[in-house]
Amino acid sequence: MLERSHIQSTGFRNVGPVGERTGFELRLRQANYRGTRLSLIEGVTITVDGVLYPAAHNLVRIGSRVYTPAELDAATETRLAVGEYMTVIVPRPGGLAPGVHWVESAIGYRHPYFPPAHQSAVARDARHATIVMA
C-alpha cells in the first residue's frame, strides 16, 4: 500500500555514484482515480526547496522502464495502475543534501471527458520529505 500523499517518503533518494551524484528520484502515487494510459500523462514538474525542475527535463520510471515526456505520449497502450507509483528521475549534479526538504509535485493529466478548457489538469501535492544519505 502507498502513502496517501502523492509524494511518498520512501523512494526519495539521490541517484548516481556516491560522491558523484547525478540527481535524485522521487516516487509519486498514481493520483488519478483510474489506471491511466501513459499518453494521458503530460509530464511531471518537481520543486525542491523552491528550486523548480521542469517536466521537460525529468524522466519517469514505471515498472522497470524509463520514459521521456515524448515517450509517455507515445505509450498509448501502457497504463499506470491505481495503487502504483511512478518514480520521477530529476537531474541535479551532486544530488540533494541529506536532511528534510520541502518537495512539491505537479502531475499533468489530460482528461478527454472534461470540457476542452479543462482537459489538461494538474494534480498537485507538497510536503516535507527526507533524503537519508548523501
Added chain:
Amino acid sequence: MLERSHIQSTGFRNVGPVGERTGFELRLRQANYRGTRLSLIEGVTITVDGVLYPAAHNLVRIGSRVYTPAELDAATETRLAVGEYMTVIVPRPGGLAPGVHWVESAIGYRHPYFPPAHQSAVARDARHATIVMA
C-alpha cells in the same frame, strides 16, 4: 486492511432474525501492538448512544469461534493477531434502530510487563457508526 479506529464501520449490524433481533455486533480492530493471547484480553465493554453494555454480558467472536469472558481467560494459546478484528456480540432485544449511532468501546488488556498497578489497561475508542438495516 482495517480502519485505523478500533471501531470499524463495516460489521456494525443487528443480529438475529429480522423482526425479532436479539442484539447487535461490532468489529474492533486489535488495539494492541502485538498479537495477543486471548487470556490477556479481560473483556470488552460497549456503549451505544449512552447505553452501557458491560463486558460480562458480551461475547467475542474471533475467526469462527465465540468466547465468553471466562473462555477468553482460558484461551492461553490462541491469539488475536495484529491487523485482525474481534467481533463483539451484544445482547439487546430488538437490536438497534437503523441510522447513525455514537459508539464507544473499551477493551481490557492485561500487560504483565507493566508495573502491577497498571497491568490492566483499557484501550478506548469512540466514533459515529451506522446501522444500515433494521
Added chain:
Amino acid sequence: MTGFRYGVSLYSYTDDLGTVMTLDDAFDHVADTGATGLEILGETSVPLYPEPPAAWLDHWFAQLERYQLEPTNFACWVDTRIQLDRKLTVAEGAEQIALDLRLAHRLGFKFIRPKFGVIDYNLTPDPIWEGAVERNLDLAQALGIIILPEIHAPTPIHHPVTEGYIAFIERTGTRNFGLMLDTGIFQDRPLTAWGGGDIEAIRKDAPDMVNGIKVPVEHLDDIIRYVPFIQAKFHHVDEDLHDHQIPWERIVPRLKALGYAGYLSSEYEGVRDPWVAIEQVRRQHALIRRLEAEWEAQHA
C-alpha cells in the same frame, strides 16, 4: 411492489483503494451495507487491464460468491484525445468499446458505461460516439450487455446531448443502449468539498459543478423508460441522515412513483480523507432505505 436494488460503485472508495483498502476489503465493505450489486471501474479494479491474470478471474468469481454480490455496471472510457496531437477514429473508438464489452462480459457485468471525450462545456460527446457505439450494438446484444452513456452534470435531462442519445435509441430500435443517470444532476445546494480536487479552483472554472444544476425531479418522468441504471452520486450525509446536496426526499418518491426497480449504485464524491467513504456509503444506504420504506408504508 418491487423495490430498488442497492449497489455500490467502487468509485466511492477512490484514494482509499491502494492506500488503505484492497479490492478484497472493498467486497467486504460493499456487502456489509446489505447491497447486492457491485459496480467497478475497469481500469481501476481489474489488474493488468485489459488482460487480467487467470488467477485473478478465479478469485473475482470466488469473491462474488462469498459475498453474494452481482456485477452491475463496468465503467470504461473512450479516450478520444489519446495523444497530444491525435484523436481516436470511429474504428478505434469502436475497438475500445468492443474490448470493454468483452471484458465486462467475462466478469459477469450487465452494463458498461463508456465515457467519451467531449468537445464543449456541455459535455457534448466527440462525434465518433455514434458510429463507435452503433458498430457494437450486435456484439452488445450477443453478450447481453446494455451500453449506457452517463447523464452527468452539467448536462441536464432536457438537453441536446440527452436528446441525441434518445434519438439514437429511437432510430436504431436497439435494446442494448440506454441512459445512465448520475444523481448529481439533482444537486440543489452547493458543495463544500469535492472528491476530485480543489473546490475553489472548480468554483472559478465550473461554478455549475459546485452549485449544482438543480434539475427538477419531475424531468425523470420524460426519460425514465430509457434508464435501466442509476448512479447515486452524493457528497455528504450527516449524523441525522440529512444529505447536504442531493434531495433524496424528492428523488426517492419520484422514482418509486415511476416504478423504478433498478439499481441505485452509490457514488460517494466528497471529502477524500481516509476511511470516510466507508461510513458515508452506509449512511446513504440507511437514508435511501428509510425513504423507500416510508413511501411503501404510505402506498401499501
Added chain:
Amino acid sequence: MTGFRYGVSLYSYTDDLGTVMTLDDAFDHVADTGATGLEILGETSVPLYPEPPAAWLDHWFAQLERYQLEPTNFACWVDTRIQLDRKLTVAEGAEQIALDLRLAHRLGFKFIRPKFGVIDYNLTPDPIWEGAVERNLDLAQALGIIILPEIHAPTPIHHPVTEGYIAFIERTGTRNFGLMLDTGIFQDRPLTAWGGGDIEAIRKDAPDMVNGIKVPVEHLDDIIRYVPFIQAKFHHVDEDLHDHQIPWERIVPRLKALGYAGYLSSEYEGVRDPWVAIEQVRRQHALIRRLEAEWEAQHA
C-alpha cells in the same frame, strides 16, 4: 574506524501495520532508509505465530534477499500473569523462551528480547526470569543467539535490575545473555505525545515516562561491554533534524568513543497518525548518520 550498523524495528510502524501497511511494504520502507538490519516483534509480524506457514517462510527469506536486509532482534514476551489467577512457572517460562529461540533461529535472527512480566514499579522482572533463562543458555549457544533483556525506562543503568542481569552474566560466564539498551532511558525533555496511549493519563500514573529519567550518557561506559544491541527509541525529530526528547548529540559521540559498532535499531514511539512513522524513521537515520559522520571527521 568501524561504524554503527543501522536498523529499524517494525515496532516503529505500530498501528500502520494492518491498516495502511503490509509486512512487504515495511521491508521496502526499512530498506530505503539505507538500513541493513530488520527487527520484528514475533507475535506481530509472524503470521500464525508461533507456527508460520511454510509458504510464508519462503517469502520471508526471499524478501530478506530482495531487500538485502538481515534479521537482527526478535522481540518476544514471557507473559508471566498468563491468566487472571495463574502465573507461569519457571518451567513454563523456559518453554516460552525455548519456543522463541527456535522460531527466531528459523527466521535467521541473532538476538531475542524476551519481555518478562514485572513485579514492581521499577520493572523488577518476575523472579522466574533467572531460572527460565538459565535453562535455555545451552540452547541459545547451540543456535548462536544472544538473549537480551531490555533496559527500558523507568529502569536506569545503575539499578538493581540491571545489576541483577550483570551478576547473572558474571556468575554463569555465558556469552549468550547480554543487555539491550533502549535509548528512551536518556530522554531528557518531556514527551508531548506517546505512541502507546493518552499522554495525560500516563503523566498522572507514571510521570517518569513522560518527563524522561535522564540517565547520564557517561553511564554507558560502565555497561557497554555487555551491550551487543541498542534500540534507538525516539518520539519526534523535526524538519531541522532536532530530536525533541533524546540527546543524540551526546549519545552518538559517547557510543563512538566507546567503540560501539553494533546496531542502532529505530524504535519510533511518537504520534500514531497514519504514515508519520515512515518519515520519522528516515529523519532519525539522517540525524544519527550526520552525527556519526561529524564525529568521524573530527577523529579521522
